Amino acid sequence: MTVESTAARKPRRSGAAGKRTGAAKKQQSPQASEPQLVQLLTPEGERVEHPEYDIELSAQELRGLYRDMVLTRRFDAEATALQRQGELGLWASLLGQEAAQIGSGRALRDDDYVFPTYREHGVAWCRGVDPTNLLGMFRGVNHGGWDPNTNNFQLYTIVIGSQTLHATGYAMGVAKDGADSAVIAYFGDGASSQGDVAEAFTFSAVYNAPVVFFCQNNQWAISEPTEKQTRVPLYRRAEGFGFPGVRVDGNDVLACLAVTRWALERARRGEGPTLIEAFTYRMGAHTTSDDPSRYRHDDERLAWEAKDPIQRLRAHLEAAGHADEAFFTALEEESDTLAKRVREAVRAMPDPDDMAIFENVYADGHALVDEERAQFAAYQASFAEEGN
Known part of the structure; x- marks a missing residue:
């Protein structure tokens, strides 16, 4: 609506x-x-220009973006299937949001830092996080699965909206260090109603923090439509905090890349925060515990399927002669290989070490944590003694 x-x-x-x-x-x-919508690629795959946000990409770069989206979608589908088979406790699908994530993710430099929610599988792919590492938390065998500082990609955040404050604080630190890197925080339309997000907007504006707020407006905060979150388009909220907001076609990977690149460069130049609203659609359920048929109609989903981000880029590649059938066939084989690797890796994940919960609580250790570790170790050992 x-x-x-x-x-x-x-x-x-x-x-x-x-x-x-x-x-x-x-x-x-x-x-x-x-509202004005930045678009560089129409749903039919036609390339259009924009006076403020435009980008020139080679055929190889376009094929790379297409490959990213296809492999991300295949991984996501495999994870959903694994949850249905009882291998994962839960999964939050990104189906339909590939362009928003791949476009923004490929706009980042290696020294930029990312603060995700729990659905940024495409951004994780762009940051070089192995897809299998995303699944450990959802299988219940670890607390994240990767070192955030290895890829400048923070652990998934389940608490809604809190990562925007973390990103703002980190960006303020980046500015004080005199670095020219930028920070990006991802969140959804539902999270935009959280007080943490408003506080992050306030602090980032006042302290001119080099942070980009990337809101994936997928139309539904679980079962609540966007119209129950705001009376104006989400990107206009930035005006009240004193920084620019842009609405971009979230199913257009080229537009997402161009706008995010612009916002990141703006942050690096010391011009402060930007809010990007990627106007997209969640094609599937909020998570595997959700049933979207209870609160939205099929005709709405069908209308958005016609705007599929992968299909529109494929149409452009074919029309421009940038990819042939051999490319698409090879990519399908690569996606099958990825899916097989993900299945095998998940089923081979070992149970967690009982004592791992005490690791990485404090950087330099803590007497109380040491005491609790010893108590828990003794408690665990008591079961072995009883068995004897």
Whole structure:
């Protein structure tokens, strides 16, 4: 539903109150105009230009973006299947959001730092995190599965919106260190209603932090539509905090790449934060414990399937002669190999070390943690003694 249709609902009260409401609606009408959407690739795969955000990519780079999206989607599908087979406790699918994640992820430099939520599998792929490492937490055998500082990619964050504050604090530190790197924080439309996000916006603006807030507006915060999160397009919230906001076609990998690259360069130049709203759609369930058929209609999903990010880039590649059938066949074989490796790796994951919970709590150790470790070790040993 558009902002206009939300604002057009009739007021419940009548009389003078109704007149005041009508006057307020007239005052709000400029804000209810259709938001500008940055797009470089139409749903039909036609390349278009944009006066502010444009990008030139070689055929090889375009094929690389397509490969990233295809392999990410295949990994995601395999993870969903593994959860259905009882191999994972839960999984949050990114189906339909590949362009937003691959486009923004490929805009990053190696020295930039990423703060994800729990659905950024495509960004993790761009940062060089092995896909199998994403699955340990969802299988319940580790607390994350990778060293964040190896790839400048923080561990997945389950607490909604908290990572925006972490990203802001880190970006403030980057600025104080005099580095020219940037920070990016990912969150969803539902998380935009969290107080943590508002606080992150405030601090980042006041301290001119080199951070990009990348909101993937996939239309549904679990079962709540975006219209119940905001009265204006999400990207316009940035205006109230004093920094720019941009809405980009989240199913257009080229537009996501161009806009994110611009925002990151802006941050590196010391011009402060930017909010990017990637307007996309969650094609599947919120997580594997969700049933989207209970709160949204199939015709909505079908309409968005026509805007599929992978299909539109394939159409462009074929029309421009940038890829042949051999390329697509080889990529399909590569995706099959990836899926097989993921299946085997998950089923071979060892049970966690009982004492691992005490590791990495403090950088230099702590007397209380040492005491608790000893107590837990003695407790575990008591079971072995009873067995004898």
